[in-house]
Amino acid sequence: MSEHLAPLVMNALADGELSPDDLRTAKQHLEECLACSSAALDQCLLKSAVTRLGHRHQPSEAFTARMNSMLSSPDRKDRLTNANVPHARRNGLSKLATAAVLLLMVGAGALIAVLSLVHGNAASQHDALTAEVTDAHVAMLAVSQPQVLSSDRHTVKPWFQGKLPFSFNLPENLPSDVTLTGANLTYLDRQPVAQLIFTIGKHKASVFLRGTSPGNSPGFSATTNGFHVIEFNGHDLEGIAVSDVDSARLTELANLLRLAQTKP
């Protein structure tokens, strides 16, 4: 019998969010596994109970009537819209002055927009990536076993063959208190990635590896909710290491992974 269904899969099953292939696989597993069948039923029961209870707050009749009146009365809508008209239209500024002010504002606005786009895009991409990898790492912590459970790099690496559109190397030697625990096939930004799981002392660390795509920035680091995130690039691969271990230890692991990619 295959491994039990992962929590995220079980949730997606109850929410009708599994792809047809994943759904077929899940159904096959459910037919064989009593524990997962029971858990799936439990998931559906919980969902339907939340759905039932979740509707408990109903607006009062008075409030509904007030909102109906507010949104149905053209006069009120007009007043509301007029309240948003810039004061410049009412305080008697000449049309020329208004036009000049507007022109300046548009120019300044455009300049600010361009500058914030340049700086903001990279920052927001990093923020989104940081949030996504941290969540994937935390989700991994909640699962008792990874998809492939092995400390042998000769077992872990071949497991990804045919599952990823790229290949990668694992370091031959790791520091004494660092061990490879296993790996998951997961997704970042809708792309399949390898999630390598390491133990550093008493801490868990995930290293996500994915093929480099155009536009990926050179490495960055961030800290969120106590987790350090370190990105590195090397040989058509992008790696992102996540852990709550000391950032120097995580950097050491990231460097080992990065150097391993330089080997043939």
Place this chain on the structure above:
Amino acid sequence: MTLLPWRRKAEAPAPDASSFGELALPLLPGLYNFAAWLARDRGIAEDLVQEALFKGLRGFSTFEPGTNFKAWIFRILRNTFLTSQSGLHAMRTVSLDDEVREHTGALMPESAIDRRTPELDLLRLSDSEALERAMNKLAPPLLEVLLLADVEEMKYREIASLLGIPLGTVMSRLARARSFLRRELAPVKEWAREAGQ
């Protein structure tokens, strides 16, 4: 460049203010319900919904007809809550990780799937008071995802777009929320087991 689903180009004519009510009023119960869960106060919920509708009406010209109005207006409501006093207080009171840690003793709750019998689950889930207490203890970031998925029946992608978070974050928050509810309901389950003996 298209950033948000409701900003996608649509071939429908430009919206006018008169159609705002037609789109918004059917959603009033859902908007109020969502606000009441988040604010935990009926009066504040009414204020939030009213303010969100004002904002929606004022900004309706920026809405692309034919796109997801529900996600658009729910996003306005959520942002209104986040910038309200009750929203700021709720978000400041306890961080997401602290809340999870506080109730579970660990960074993450136990596996989102625990193995119990459906009969016992039915018993504990029929205790709506216990479930409501558990839902009220959920941190707002978890509660809002749970409500949008289970009550508003939004798809993960819609929720991700509405909240401005990655799809994976939606999935993990949902798993955390449900795992937290199970843990909170566990004492009820124990009671049910004892009652059955």
